[in-house]
Amino acid sequence: MTIQKVAKEAGVSVATVSRTFNYPDQVSEKTRLRVQEAAAQLNYFPNASARNLRTQHTRTIGVVLPTLINPVFSECLQGIAEMAAEQGYSIMPFTTSYTQSAEQEAVEQLMHFGVDGLILVVSDPHNSPALDVLRKSKIPYVLTYNWSEKHPCVSVDNQQAFTEIVHYLAQLGHKKIAMVSGLRHASDRAQQRYQGFLNGIAQQNLEVLPIIEVPFIDHAVEAITSELKKSTPPTALVCSNDLMAIRAIRAASICQLQVPKDISVTGFDGIRLAQDLTPSLTTIAQPNTEIGRRSVELLTKHLRLGSRPCAASSLLLDHQLHIAESSAVPAFL
Amino acid sequence: MTIQKVAKEAGVSVATVSRTFNYPDQVSEKTRLRVQEAAAQLNYFPNASARNLRTQHTRTIGVVLPTLINPVFSECLQGIAEMAAEQGYSIMPFTTSYTQSAEQEAVEQLMHFGVDGLILVVSDPHNSPALDVLRKSKIPYVLTYNWSEKHPCVSVDNQQAFTEIVHYLAQLGHKKIAMVSGLRHASDRAQQRYQGFLNGIAQQNLEVLPIIEVPFIDHAVEAITSELKKSTPPTALVCSNDLMAIRAIRAASICQLQVPKDISVTGFDGIRLAQDLTPSLTTIAQPNTEIGRRSVELLTKHLRLGSRPCAASSLLLDHQLHIAESSAVPAFL
DNA sequence: TTGTACGCGTTATCAT
DNA sequence: ATGATAACGCGTACAA
Numbered sequence: 001m002t003i004q005k006v007a008k009e010a011g012v013s014v015a016t017v018s019r020t021f022n023y024p025d026q027v028s029e030k031t032r033l034r035v036q037e038a039a040a041q042l043n044y045f046p047n048a049s050a051r052n053l054r055t056q057h058t059r060t061i062g063v064v065l066p067t068l069i070n071p072v073f074s075e076c077l078q079g080i081a082e083m084a085a086e087q088g089y090s091i092m093p094f095t096t097s098y099t100q101s102a103e104q105e106a107v108e109q110l111m112h113f114g115v116d117g118l119i120l121v122v123s124d125p126h127n128s129p130a131l132d133v134l135r136k137s138k139i140p141y142v143l144t145y146n147w148s149e150k151h152p153c154v155s156v157d158n159q160q161a162f163t164e165i166v167h168y169l170a171q172l173g174h175k176k177i178a179m180v181s182g183l184r185h186a187s188d189r190a191q192q193r194y195q196g197f198l199n200g201i202a203q204q205n206l207e208v209l210p211i212i213e214v215p216f217i218d219h220a221v222e223a224i225t226s227e228l229k230k231s232t233p234p235t236a237l238v239c240s241n242d243l244m245a246i247r248a249i250r251a252a253s254i255c256q257l258q259v260p261k262d263i264s265v266t267g268f269d270g271i272r273l274a275q276d277l278t279p280s281l282t283t284i285a286q287p288n289t290e291i292g293r294r295s296v297e298l299l300t301k302h303l304r305l306g307s308r309p310c311a312a313s314s315l316l317l318d319h320q321l322h323i324a325e326s327s328a329v330p331a332f333l
Numbered sequence: 334m335t336i337q338k339v340a341k342e343a344g345v346s347v348a349t350v351s352r353t354f355n356y357p358d359q360v361s362e363k364t365r366l367r368v369q370e371a372a373a374q375l376n377y378f379p380n381a382s383a384r385n386l387r388t389q390h391t392r393t394i395g396v397v398l399p400t401l402i403n404p405v406f407s408e409c410l411q412g413i414a415e416m417a418a419e420q421g422y423s424i425m426p427f428t429t430s431y432t433q434s435a436e437q438e439a440v441e442q443l444m445h446f447g448v449d450g451l452i453l454v455v456s457d458p459h460n461s462p463a464l465d466v467l468r469k470s471k472i473p474y475v476l477t478y479n480w481s482e483k484h485p486c487v488s489v490d491n492q493q494a495f496t497e498i499v500h501y502l503a504q505l506g507h508k509k510i511a512m513v514s515g516l517r518h519a520s521d522r523a524q525q526r527y528q529g530f531l532n533g534i535a536q537q538n539l540e541v542l543p544i545i546e547v548p549f550i551d552h553a554v555e556a557i558t559s560e561l562k563k564s565t566p567p568t569a570l571v572c573s574n575d576l577m578a579i580r581a582i583r584a585a586s587i588c589q590l591q592v593p594k595d596i597s598v599t600g601f602d603g604i605r606l607a608q609d610l611t612p613s614l615t616t617i618a619q620p621n622t623e624i625g626r627r628s629v630e631l632l633t634k635h636l637r638l639g640s641r642p643c644a645a646s647s648l649l650l651d652h653q654l655h656i657a658e659s660s661a662v663p664a665f666l
Numbered sequence: 667t668t669g670t671a672c673g674c675g676t677t678a679t680c681a682t
Numbered sequence: 683a684t685g686a687t688a689a690c691g692c693g694t695a696c697a698a
């Protein structure tokens with residue numbers, strides 16, 4: 001079904017049909033009604049490819065994420081999907097498994113498709129082939145979860161937040177606080193959180209315990225277990241994210257350590273499940289869905305203006321220290 | 334950058350440029366090289382909208398899911414994204430919040446966009462405005478998680494699986510097994526699982542306890558808690574999904590009931606986190622990512638053939654009873 | 667207010 | 683093996 005047939009059916013020109021769809025007020029009510037009836041009867045809808053070709057835009061937003069297995073990103077994508085739909089945009093997501101090559105491929109494919117803008121989370125915004133390609137292309141984009149002065153970002157203050165959680169634990173009386181992290185070099189967030197940890201420890205004049213770095217999340221439980229079995233284990237484990245914290249709790253349990261009686265465990269991310277766990281998880285909650293929504297909002301605002309978000313338009317959203325059951329005063333007090 | 338400029342740069346016709354991209358073997362090596370060089374130099378890539386308009390296909394698969402907040406669906410989408418990328422397709426997902434109107438809107442928008450095929454999970458495949466629209470359109474599609482003899486589906490045998498989990502609990506010695514479910518009328522899966530529960534109870538000659546139906550997941554903990562406070566609570570709670578089971582464990586904890594010592598709790602879905610919880614969750618594990626992958630596979634197979642999946646091509650994937658720490662012999666034995 | 671006609675960038679048919 | 687050219691379906695000057 002094409003615009004031609006509708007025009008013939010309604011006894012008008014194709015231009016008039018086009019106008020009744022795109023500028024209804026530019027056509028008289030009488031003919032508008034006739035066209036709308038004809039369109040409805042023939043079950044006509046404008047062909048998106050033809051329109052895209054003609055207008056040079058697609059009302060589609062490309063999305064590049066590490067993985068949908070981590071609820072942080074799927075919750076964010078939910079927010080992106082919601083807000084995009086509200087604003088009349090479709091989304092086209094790609095996952096990268098945290099690899100830079102996949103990031104670049106996704107960006108290129110999206111560019112060739114002709115998305116109007118991109119939302120992405122990259123491994124390292126300061127060294128990213130994907131972003132290099134993107135900047136040259138002049139396509140509007142915004143980074144989420146990343147933070148950099150060189151790009152428009154929507155995120156929380158990872159470093160500050162992590163310092164806060166160390167303070168909270170120190171306030172409780174913890175002296176031996178160890179950080180559990182995935183590969184720090186896999187993402188800028190991991191590094192920022194580690195720096196926040198270091199700052200917190202320094203500010204509280206606490207002993208700097210070696211980081212427990214877990215290269216593969218699937219071996220997290222064993223890795224943490226073996227650390228916990230050492231002579232004097234930490235009284236608190238601050239984990240770089242909620243998924244890791246869940247593993248830490250499991251490791252503690254394997255070592256016959258009760259959380260939080262024998263050891264406190266904290267997370268980071270605020271995934272929805274965290275508050276329903278038993279014990280519920282003390283964590284830094286990021287507004288994941290909101291991050292997605294705001295990213296779309298920021299992007300589409302510029303799309304409407306024909307401009308593109310710049311580093312200065314970055315949004316730093318509030319995080320929240322969710323104190324729950326997985327942390328408490330250390331046992332020896 | 335257009336095909337015209339590349340043609341001029343390479344000193345050939347546009348047809349030849351097009352051919353070197355689409356049918357490289359139809360062009361002599363010499364000119365092919367010249368064209369490729371020109372294209373590379375001008376950083377040319379075929380315009381997708383123009384190609385879509387001309388070829389009448391988009392190499393895009395529409396995806397319609399209830400929500401990305403439930404890891405079941407985000408894990409599935411991860412599988413869809415992976416396999417689609419492998420097969421050279423993009424995906425365009427929409428979320429519906431379990432509402433039929435949103436399902437229909439998503440399908441319509443996707444149809445107008447011109448997706449080559451659709452993967453969707455609907456509330457009820459036997460009564461679905463979205464599917465009515467879709468069938469008329471002749472666009473290939475496959476349902477996931479749904480099951481119906483009238484549509485191509487990729488799922489597991491929900492009913493059979495749920496019967497199995499009741500058997501397992503009965504074998505352990507449980508006599509008072511209660512089911513915890515969300516709104517049964519919200520999805521066909523919920524109904525199939527409930528039927529499986531009923532069958533299991535009947536086959537084991539057990540007492541039929543009233544179902545604990547939780548209208549809003551956010552109030553699940555309170556709802557289950559109040560049930561557990563009754564004089565003789567069940568010794569086992571079989572939950573309609575993992576998210577509900579996590580709430581049930583929390584409710585038990587609030588009631589000073591230890592899992593599994595005082596009460597067993599089981600889930601359904603096999604979300605990744607379930608096995609890392611403490612206690613780890615006994616559940617019926619569906620291969621969520623695999624369901625996504627196989628759906629894409631089934632769909633693209635037909636796309637290549639120019640045909641469409643029919644009900645007979647439905648795939649019933651194996652589920653697995655994951656016995657973990659949240660279930661055990663009842664206390665009174 | 668309405669219509670005519672061109673061009674968006676491809677692919678595919680038909681010649682050569 | 684290569685080239686000229688006609689669609690694909692739409693939006694929008696420009697003219698009426």
